[in-house]
Amino acid sequence: MRERNIMLLHYATGLGILVFGAVHVFVVFFTYPLQGTIWETTLKFDNIPFAILPVYRNAILAASLWGLLLCTTIHSMNGLRVIFLELLGERAAMRVVSRVLYLVGAIIMIYGTRTIIVANMIT
């Protein structure tokens, strides 16, 4: 991919994180009753509207969580690629680093998607 398209993707995924991340942070940090800490409310497993299990069971929230996973993976792996590129330049090690970052990104996507699907199917 050309550098221009990569950087446009970087901007786009950054804005994607802004949207999906806002949903994620809002659900966890801005919906709990102010009497307790979030350990006692939204970070409990069940019972509260935005506790862990209800969040994953809600199709829209789970989908936005997957969008956040995708955007963050692309954005962070590309960000690390830029930093490594500027540190290593044209060295042979850069090609290794680039492949490792692709691999790490793929593993994060597969593992994270599995977590969302499995948590969605808890019976």
Next chain:
Amino acid sequence: MQKVVFRVKRYIPERGPKSYYEEFEVPFRRGMTVLDGLIYIKENLENTLSIRYSCRMAICGSCGMRINGIEMLACNTQVAELGVPIITVEPMRNFPLLKDLVVNMDEMFIKQRRLKTWLVRRDTEEQDNPTSQYLQSDEELVRYLQFSYCIQCGLCYSACPVVATFPKFYGPQPLMKSYRYIADSRDEGGRERLGLVDTSEGVWRCHFAGSCSKVCPKGVDPALAIQLLRRRVLTS
């Protein structure tokens, strides 16, 4: 303040690859610039000190160096305005060092040439034997005038953190110069130049650290030029 101490970074290739600092005491006088101090050292204390200077009035761009850790023109910096008794003088970064405070600036000029930083006209016949003047309005002039004030001193190139880490990056000065011609209404080589800067070594390596504009002694603002260049790249 009677005396100022100049802590000069010395590098003499014949005496081995290591640089070292040498201190000189220079009598202070009112209105003395750092360059005056260095010339005093060369004339009276240590005549092997190598410096490069010419006009002594911030026009030629020869005496760029790092003074107290930041890039400045030695002729344009008064000792009194620094306000410290010890002045550390180092050569510019990001250039191969030749001797003492003298660096080889070829790299920047090669990159500049690669980006076609001259007026490109499709009708070269007409350019060689012009039949009329290339007229410009005042607004068209202001669009690039600021960027044409560059004296090619290399301070921005030395200050840029990306050039320091990734030497293949074109650097602030060549990219700025490229934009200066793209923004010129008389120029017709814009498309070609945009193709050259729209690469991994071009505008995309600029992360707007702003150090180039911070150190520029002529108010050229390379950071602004590169952002505007990137905008041209994105909208073309």
Next chain:
Amino acid sequence: MGLFLVHNERTRASVIQSLKVMLYPAKYGLERWSYVLQRISGVVVSLYFIAHVVETGNFVGGPTVWGPVSYEAAKRSYEAAEALLKNPVFDIGLGIIGFLVAFHTFNGIRLILAHFGVTLGKPSRPEPPYLPASFSNKQRAIFWLSIAAGVFAILYTIDSLMGVFR
């Protein structure tokens, strides 16, 4: 002449030296600080993100679980993971992550705008004292906004995890 010139062009820099320049923000003004902080926060948040995916994976039973789980098993592994993470060290760590995320977000918006030439000044006739148009107040205001957002985030996160300000 051409060959001689090409020979003098550097193609690589020492990695240690590069890191020193990349991570040292002083003396070059606010934009350089933004560059360094954006890099550091990006790397730290990326590492946190990886750790977060691993840790939420543990909430449903770790990397061996690839099919449906029962409610009891999921609740058990969730509570085991929760017991590990529920202590002040992780709470304060998450507060710092909150600062970095909020800073990186708003500073990222500022950088996207600046990269498109928005919020910067226009080229003008240079006159002393040569204030660069790219160091515009708008762009700097967004930088300070991102610092403020980061401070709010660290306070809010630590408060909501530990309840210290109530």
